[in-house]
Amino acid sequence: MQRRILLLISLIFILILLVLVADKTVVKTSQNPQVLKATPSALAVNTSLNPLSISAMREKSYPGSDIKIVQTLSPGSNYNQYIASYQSDGLTIYGLLTVPMGQPPKGGWPAIIFNHGYIPPEQYVTTQRYVAYVAAFAENGYVVFKSDYRGNGNSQGNPESAYFSPAYATDVLNAIASVKKLSYVNQNKIGMWGHSMGGNITIRALAVDPKDIKAVVIWGGVVGDYNDIIYHWRRSVPYVPSTKELANRNMGRQKLLSEYGTLSQNPTFWNSIDPTAHLSSITAPVQLDVGGADQEVPVAFSQSLYQKLKSMNKNVEFYEYPGSDHNISQGFDLAMQRSLNFFNKYLK
16 A cells, blocks of 8 residues: 555656656747747748849749730831730730831841830720830831730730839730740840830839840839839829729838838838839940920939939930920920930940
């Protein structure tokens, strides 16, 4: 009987020791410094992988597709033109394609990806607006492809904000890949032209893909940094966006501000999505043209980009046209001639 009692006491003592050891193990694990560091590290990874960040966009592939001719349009003076389509993120995107008549030069025609400015997506028509702009390049021996962007006109998908979504830049990068598949295009002579909103798309595409884009021209571009775009963009003319457009734009901006904080609270994130903060790797020459009387996009946006590129010893030109509006209508001939001379120098 006495032996049984001693044995029971021994078992109880052993159980108490096991509980104490296990408790110490739990406490020791919960204070492991590697575990405590896991949360901020995970947040940093999530920030860098935001799909709008330049690093995330550089990691994404843009295969484009074969370009399909949807409709043959009346030819221009020395070029044919078509409504064509291509694929971007599984969506069918339409665009205006012009092709010079005659035999292509050795290696193929140079090409210009044409990024139009904002037009209400529901009002957008492939063959309207920018007619004189496209014709000027087409008449001078360039294949021109003006993407409609998703949700614009007949293109599939929903329209999105060019400044707070990677969607339109993705469509343009897929347009580059698609144009390069054309047998009559020189893959090493792809330029890009952008106006207004299209200027922002252009500078983002250049930051993401600095190798394929060989020359860039931007007219009246929304090319300020995010501090400029969010806090210092004030139009001098009345502008009343549609309810749908306003909701779409505000939703994109507010989502980022809510998730990542303001620019002063989280400059690391805002720099990660800002194409003007990722210009060091670009090698393409850039020309910036602005109307001195532009009342829609501040001239200071282009001036700031010019100074940033100049400080990095990049090949950049800046031209201001006194008295000219946002479309440089009053200086159109001179601006277009400078644009043509620029593309001729670097793409021909």
